[in-house]
Amino acid sequence: MHAMIRGAGLGFGLLLSVLTTMTSVPGAERSEPANRVGPQVPVALLWGPDDRLHVALREARRLVTVDPQNWQVVADWPVPIRPCSLALDETGSTYFVGGADGETLVLDREGAVVRTLTAGKGPTRILPLPAGQVAVGSLWDAAVRVIDWRDGHVVATHRLPFPVGALARTPKGRVVVADAFGGHLADFVPGRPGSERVRNFEGVNLGAIAVSDEGKELLVIHMEQLEPAPITAANIDRGLILSSRLSGVQLSEFDSEADEPLSRRQVVLDGPVHGAADPSALALSPDGTQIFITLAGSHHLLKNDRTNGGLVAAGEPHGLRPLGHNQRLQVLEVGRSPVAVAFDRSGQLVVTADSMSDRISVVKVANLSRVASVELSSGPIARTPEQRGEALFLDGRRALDRWMSCSSCHNAGHTNGLNFDTMGDGGFGAPKNTPSLLGVAGTEPLAWNGSLARLADQVHQSLESSLRGPDPAPGMVDDLVAYLESLRPPPPRRPRDDPAAQRGAALFQARRCESCHRPPSYTIAGVRDVGLDDGSGGNRKFNPPSLRGVGWSAPYFHDGRAATLSQVVQSHSPGQERALSPQERDDLVAFLESL
Missing domain, CATH: 1.10.760.10 (Cytochrome c-like domain)
Structure with missing residues (x-):
């Protein structure tokens, strides 16, 4: 029995809820919005087959449909989750809504919930695949599940060594996955466990990935640290501390077995007088000549015109467009914290989801001018602390x-x-x-x-x-x-009732690890000398970090010297006369991953 979302209608059949919204269009009148209390937080955008724009409102737990003829909200309906992502299957008849708490909803054209798929842990991204399948990645799963959405059957689970971020699909049908926090990319053949290939990438906060129109290159927006220099005003403005980049990685790079980080070409996104904090989303124009990038931290929309220099510029790989040039980037300030961007089907307009302004900004591609703003809240937003x-x-x-x-x-x-x-x-x-x-x-x-x-x-x-x-x-x-x-701790990486974790819990207590990492916070109110120092800093006493969620927070120690928990417990046992056996080490790691 399909459950109908009350007030639904994705804008393709009968509109069950017709509303007005506060819309700012040059030369147009402003109409009063529907009454909405509190922040809406638009976080995802999707153009439907009938050229209407769908917007996910995370905190309002709603989806809205916007008609681009007048930039009015024409449908508004609740969903039983906090939506954070939207996707459409290849036929244009089925919608997928990813939830901030691990849910995945399947909706038909009329807004009926067809199915709720296997829940994950954390914000969920969905990548439609052929033959009625989707790739579903939840942040804290360290895995991507391939699911047949027609019956909810999990076809395969692809294990990964990092929290799941952005997803993309290559022309050869492989799925590419970005590390949500650190510097890794992986790809796999969907439905074939064991085909996963994990590669190092020099960057962090990989905000979005997309395959270029030529089908040969993966576009990645991210941040990068040039060196761990002292954080002074001069070093910040030199781009040493953190800098934002657009990188292009040829997909053939994944075929290499080398341990070196993936080779790439780059465009620096930071400007001459301001940085480009937190690149969050990118959109490629239908003809592939324009890349638009949202910067959630600096509240900007960047236009990267790739047409300068022709199809193949000097020094560019054969068959690839120029990636762009820092000196030719155009910048427009939009609303606060834009986290999504999408072209309309004509390629003449882009829209951004300005999450902390509760606004959709509509921008003309040709001259980077704002042509409309769709306000999703009525009047000033009443926010809690x-x-x-x-x-x-x-x-x-x-x-x-x-x-x-x-x-x-x-x-x-x-x-x-x-x-x-x-x-x-x-x-x-x-x-x-x-x-x-x-x-x-x-x-x-x-x-x-x-x-x-x-x-x-x-x-x-x-x-x-x-x-x-x-x-x-x-x-x-x-x-x-x-x-x-x-902010709550992340979910544990493995269940607490795992036999190895239970053995590790007993070992944790027997070796008096609780003297520095006391439950329930697994830390103490003080500092300890545990045989480490920070070199020129002159410190030998350190504040024991909480171990809740420690399975996700590599690298470890005050200077990141240990890449894995196994290295931590094997190399560092303060106050212990007996070294751990391999079995004990694995059990102790299992317990730590269960916190």
Whole structure:
């Protein structure tokens, strides 16, 4: 029995709910929006077969349909999840909605929920495949499931060594997966477990991937650290700390067995007077000549015109368009934190989902001018401290010249795994690994040397000495604290009742690991000398990090010297006279992955 979503209608049959919305179009009147309370948070865009635009509203738990003839919302209906992604099957008759909490809904053209697919853990992305199948990747699954959406059967599960980010499909039918936080790309033949190939990629925060129109190159937007230099204003403006890039990786690179990072060509996205914080989405024009990129941190839309120089420019690989040029990028400021971008079918317009402004911006491709703004909230948005804090966390204006935001180092509240030389330990010279902020509430003191007693102290210091931005206005620190305190630890990497994890739990207790990592937070309010030091920093006592979610937060220790948990437990056993056996090491790792 199909469940009909009340007030549904995807804009292809009978519209069951006709509304008005606040729309700003040059020369047009503004109409009053439907009454909506609180932030809507548009996070995904999808053009339907009848050229209407569908928008997912994460916090409102709604989908809306926008008619581009007048840029009015013409349908609005609730969904039982917080939607974060939208996709359409190859026939244009079936819709897929990914949820922020691991759900996947299958909808028909009339908005009926046909099926709910196997749930994952965390924000879910969906990639339609031929023959009634979809690839479904949830952030904390470390796997992509291939599912026959017609009956819900899981055809295959492709295990990966990293949290799942963006998905794309190559002309040969392989699925490409980006690491959501660190520097990895993988590909596989859908439905064939064991075909996974994982390659290193020099970059972090791989916001989006797409296959170029020639079908030979993978386009990747991401951030990159040139070196862990001291975080000074000069080094930020030189692009040493973090810089944003568009990279092109030839798909043939995946065929190589080399351990070296994937070769690529690049365009630097940062401008001469401002950074390009947090590239979040990209869209390729129908003819392949234009690449539009949203920058969630700097609130910009970038236009990268690839037509300069002809089809093959000097030094470009044969058969590939020029990737673009930094000096030819065009920039338009849109709403706050744009996280999605899409061309209309004509290729003459692009739209952005401005998540923290509750707005859809409509932009003319030819001259990069805004032609309409669709306001999705009625009047000023009433946000809670937590919601205001999220907007600040994503805001590159809190940093020097919009080079980065809090999210640049702590994407989705987690960690990009890099070392940064901040003033967090009182001086420069000893770069420290970026900790995850998921579950940070109640783990005080903070900083690797335990010098900050309150979360508010850590936030204020980060704004001042890491982001190097303007002084926070009254209330900003409190709002950021409220947001950080709302972040829950990630789900464990393996179940707690796993036999190896249970043996590891007993070992954890027997070896008195709890003296530094005491449940339930698995940390302590103090510092310990555990036989490590930070070299020129002069520190030997460190603040034990919480172990909740530790299976996801590689690399480890204050300087990231251990790449895996196995290396941690094998090389570091403070106060222990007996080394672990291989079985004990594996059991202890299993327990840590169950936290």
